[in-house]
Amino acid sequence: LLAEIIGEDAAVRARDVSLLAAVRAELGGLHREGMLSNELKDAFELNSELGTEGGAPELVALREARQEIVAVKRALGTQALPAARLLLKRPTLEFKKVHADEYLIELPTVAARSVPDSWERVCATKTQVRFRSPEVARLWAQMQVLRETFELRAAEAFRALCERVTAQTAPICSLVRRMAELDVLQAFAELSHARSYVRPRILRAETMGGELPPPRLRLVDCRHPTAEANMPAGRSFVPNDVHLRASEAASEAGAREAGEGGSGEPGAQCVLLFGPNMGGKSLYARTALTLALMAQVGCWVPAREAELTPFDGLFTRSGSTDRILAGQSTFMVELSEAAQILGRATPRSLLLFDELGRGTSTHDGTAIAFATLEHLVRKVGALTLFISHYPMLAQLADEDARVVCCHMSYVATEADAAADADPSAPVADGASEARVDGRRADRQITMLYKLARGKLETSFGVNVARMAKLPPEVLDEAARRSEALERHVTKRRLLRAIIQAVQGDDAQAVRKRLLTLQAEAREALARGAV
Numbered sequence: 001l002l003a004e005i006i007g008e009d010a011a012v013r014a015r016d017v018s019l020l021a022a023v024r025a026e027l028g029g030l031h032r033e034g035m036l037s038n039e040l041k042d043a044f045e046l047n048s049e050l051g052t053e054g055g056a057p058e059l060v061a062l063r064e065a066r067q068e069i070v071a072v073k074r075a076l077g078t079q080a081l082p083a084a085r086l087l088l089k090r091p092t093l094e095f096k097k098v099h100a101d102e103y104l105i106e107l108p109t110v111a112a113r114s115v116p117d118s119w120e121r122v123c124a125t126k127t128q129v130r131f132r133s134p135e136v137a138r139l140w141a142q143m144q145v146l147r148e149t150f151e152l153r154a155a156e157a158f159r160a161l162c163e164r165v166t167a168q169t170a171p172i173c174s175l176v177r178r179m180a181e182l183d184v185l186q187a188f189a190e191l192s193h194a195r196s197y198v199r200p201r202i203l204r205a206e207t208m209g210g211e212l213p214p215p216r217l218r219l220v221d222c223r224h225p226t227a228e229a230n231m232p233a234g235r236s237f238v239p240n241d242v243h244l245r246a247s248e249a250a251s252e253a254g255a256r257e258a259g260e261g262g263s264g265e266p267g268a269q270c271v272l273l274f275g276p277n278m279g280g281k282s283l284y285a286r287t288a289l290t291l292a293l294m295a296q297v298g299c300w301v302p303a304r305e306a307e308l309t310p311f312d313g314l315f316t317r318s319g320s321t322d323r324i325l326a327g328q329s330t331f332m333v334e335l336s337e338a339a340q341i342l343g344r345a346t347p348r349s350l351l352l353f354d355e356l357g358r359g360t361s362t363h364d365g366t367a368i369a370f371a372t373l374e375h376l377v378r379k380v381g382a383l384t385l386f387i388s389h390y391p392m393l394a395q396l397a398d399e400d401a402r403v404v405c406c407h408m409s410y411v412a413t414e415a416d417a418a419a420d421a422d423p424s425a426p427v428a429d430g431a432s433e434a435r436v437d438g439r440r441a442d443r444q445i446t447m448l449y450k451l452a453r454g455k456l457e458t459s460f461g462v463n464v465a466r467m468a469k470l471p472p473e474v475l476d477e478a479a480r481r482s483e484a485l486e487r488h489v490t491k492r493r494l495l496r497a498i499i500q501a502v503q504g505d506d507a508q509a510v511r512k513r514l515l516t517l518q519a520e521a522r523e524a525l526a527r528g529a530v
Contacts, residue, residue, distance in 0.1 A: 062157055065150040072143045076103055080135045087133075088114070096130065098123065103140050104130040188299040195229075197300035200291075201307045213309055214246040215348050215383050217292060221304035224287040225294070228302060238280075238449040239303075242288045244268060244383040246347065247402050269402040270377050270384040272393055275459030278467075279408030280449040282318065285352045285385040289314050292350055311350045311383075315341040318354030331359030338372060347381035354387045366390045377402055394455040407456035411446040458486070 076095070084105055085093045096104040104122055107115065112129040119131045132140060165172070191197070205212045221239035228237040247269050273281050291301040293314055317337045322330045338356060345351055356372055357365030370393055376384050377400055386393075397403040445463040462479050470478075 059157065061153045062150065065146065065153050069143065069146045069150065072139055072146060076136065076139050076143075080133065080139060083135065084133050087116075098130065101130075103132065103136055103143075105132065105136070106130045185298070192300035195225075195302060197302050198304065198306055199300050200295035200303075202295065203307065203309045215309050215311070215350075216245040216307065217288065217309075217350065217383055218243055218245075218305070218307040219288065219291055219301075219303045220306070222287055222291055222306070223302040224283055224290060225302050227283060227287075240284055240287070240449075240451045242271075242284075244271065244288075244350075244385075246381065246383065268404040269381065270373070270386055270404070272373070272397055272403055272405050272455075273385060273387045274391070274394075274405065274407040274456040275389055276408060276410055276445065276447070276456065277459050277461055277464045279410060279447045281387045281408055282354055283449075284408070284451060285354065285387060286316075286318075288385060289316060289350060289352050309348070311348055312346055313344065313349040314352075315345055315349060316352040316354070317341055317356060318352060320359070329359070334359050335368070342372070342375065342380070345376070345380050345382045349380075349382040351376065351382050351384040352387075353384065355389065356386075357388075357390070362390075366392050369393060370396065373403075389459050391455060391457050397455070404453075405455040406451055406453055409448045409450045409452040410460075411448060413444045413446070 080103075081093070081095060085091050088105075088107070088111075093105065095102070096106045098104060101122060105119075106128050107130075109124075109127055109129055112124075112131075115129075115131055116133075119133050120137050122130045122132060124130065203213045203216060219242040222242060223237045223239050231237055245268070273285065275281070291303060291306065292308055292311060294301050295306060295308055296310060317334065320330055320334070322328060322333055328336065334356065338353070341351060341353075353372070353376075357367075357369040359365070360368075369388055369390055373384075373386050373388075373393060374396055376382060376386070377396065394405050397405045445460050462475060462482055465478060466475055
């Protein structure tokens with residue numbers, strides 16, 4: 001199976017054959033030394049059983065002591081007990097054990113009068129008396145001596161074995177490391193074979209004519225491994241494409257990949273990913289980093305094609321938590337993690353920022369997110385997946401070709417007209433959903449979980465509130481206020497854009513601003529925001 005999974009790479013096959021040979025050699029040596037004997041587990045227990053030959057040298061003395069104890073036990077059962085039965089005329093008589101006292105002959109008080117005077121009386125109750133015959137007493141004393149001898153020999157043998165194992169620490173540790181590596185490779189092979197994963201192409205200097213290639217991550221029809229494995233019966237995972245490459249590589253492959261679709265602009269160093277809520281943004285970004293990690297540790301990946309350069313670090317800032325006992329709020333933890341990433345990331349890192357700045361006011365959050373994204377793109381230069389609900393961040397995509405806006409596609413219908421709507425017709429990229437009487441709470445949003453080009457002005461938070469079964473009066477009020485706020489913000493933004501456009505001195509620049517403004521106005525009209 002390993003050979004089938006490894007493929008045609010002779011160097012990899014040679015490495016694994018060599019690894020397997022080394023493991024076999026070291027195992028054989030430890031077996032010959034007796035250090036891997038199955039008997040070692042119970043060798044120092046009195047009542048365990050050992051083989052009659054072989055094993056570690058330290059076990060020889062223990063085997064001899066245990067054989068002497070077995071001989072005494074046999075004499076008690078085959079000689080002393082039958083003699084007592086015959087003498088007392090009790091054919092069913094058996095030895096009794098009371099606490100630490102073993103091999104006792106127990107008789108009723110009335111029958112105890114017929115016991116010979118030479119027998120040793122050990123203990124008694126109101127109804128029973130317990131004895132040992134002279135032969136049993138002799139063998140019992142011998143048994144106690146042999147047991148003490150065994151304990152002494154066991155302690156001595158254990159010390160000797162520990163000393164010998166300590167002297168073999170290096171080969172034992174080497175064996176453990178090699179077996180662990182084989183275990184991981186075998187697990188990778190079985191997983192990749194069972195789930196039809198593909199072998200990723202790692203772009204190294206050796207594969208690119210001796211020159212280290214610019215950072216790149218290209219995944220076609222990729223799937224999240226654990227999410228796919230845990231999909232409910234009858235449902236399948238929706239695959240997506242990921243195309244990230246450093247700005248140096250944009251020009252050489254832009255024309256070739258322009259028609260491939262995927263995560264947008266060829267040569268995009270950063271994908272700026274917008275709503276909607278519950279549309280699969282986080283899972284999309286985590287899939288990219290998970291597959292990059294799987295590829296770098298030597299596992300095949302769940303995708304149709306995979307190509308990447310090695311990354312010196314994978315950094316994520318997602319989730320929400322606090323460290324109250326350390327005096328750190330949720331927002332403080334969020335920014336502290338972001339600061340660590342900004343300080344450690346390099347142009348050959350792969351980054352994921354999931355909704356940075358959401359723990360404070362909208363203005364502060366937008367400002368921090370914008371400044372962080374700008375720093376990542378223009379100063380750090382790392383490949384980045386940046387998830388946000390702040391539409392203002394899209395301005396950076398207008399100013400810098402290294403940033404591309406994307407969103408997760410969806411279908412929007414009205415609750416009352418859902419039966420007449422075509423659920424397979426997706427909404428245009430970046431457009432808002434249909435409206436009836438201006439009530440957003442009535443809309444049904446169907447997530448397609450497929451990446452699409454363009455920014456998204458709304459996140460459909462009211463739709464999630466409806467799915468969470470908030471009361472209808474709360475949903476209606478939320479929809480009304482959401483529309484009012486969006487209309488107010490859009491009007492202010494358009495007015496500011498008009499003022500900036502007419503104040504320009506360059507006619508060509510003014511025309512360009514007016515065309516951009518016209519497109520934004522049409523988009524705002526389409527979703528009823530003005």
